[in-house]
C-alpha cells in the first residue's frame with residue numbers, strides 16, 4: 001500500500017514538474033530569466049540555492065513570516081495563490097537552472 005502511494009506521489013511530481021516554467025513566467029521580470037538577479041536590487045540571488053531552501057523561502061513568504069529586505073509582502077503576493085505542490089515544483093525547477 002505504501003509503495004503504491006509513493007508511486008502515485010512520484011508520478012504526480014514528475015507530471016507537475018513540466019509546469020515549473022509556466023509557474024515562474026511572472027517571476028522573471030524581477031529575478032531575471034535564470035533567477036540570477038537580485039530582484040529590485042533587494043533580494044538574495046535565488047540561482048544556485050538548493051530546492052529545499054527555495055521551498056522554505058516561498059512557504060515562509062506565503063505564511064507572511066519572511067521579510068528579509070522589507071519586501072516580504074510583495075513576495076507574499078507572488079506566491080499567495082500557489083499550493084504547496086506548486087511551490088515544490090517551482091523550487092525544484094529553479095534549483096535545476098544552470
Ligand code: HEC
Pocket residue numbers: 023024026027028029030031039040042043044045046054057058066067068069070071072074075078079090
Ligand atoms: C515584483 C518583483 C518580484 C516578483 C515578480 C517576484 N519576486 Fe521574488 N523577491 C522579490 C523581492 C523584492 C524579494 C526580497 C523580499 C524580502 O524582503 O524578503 C524577493 C525574494 C525572493 C526569494 C528569496 C531570495 C533570498 O533572499 O534568498 C525567492 C526564493 C523568490 N523571491 C522567488 C520568487 C519566485 C519563485 C517568484 C515567482 C513566483 C518571484 N520571486 C516573483 C521580488 C519579486
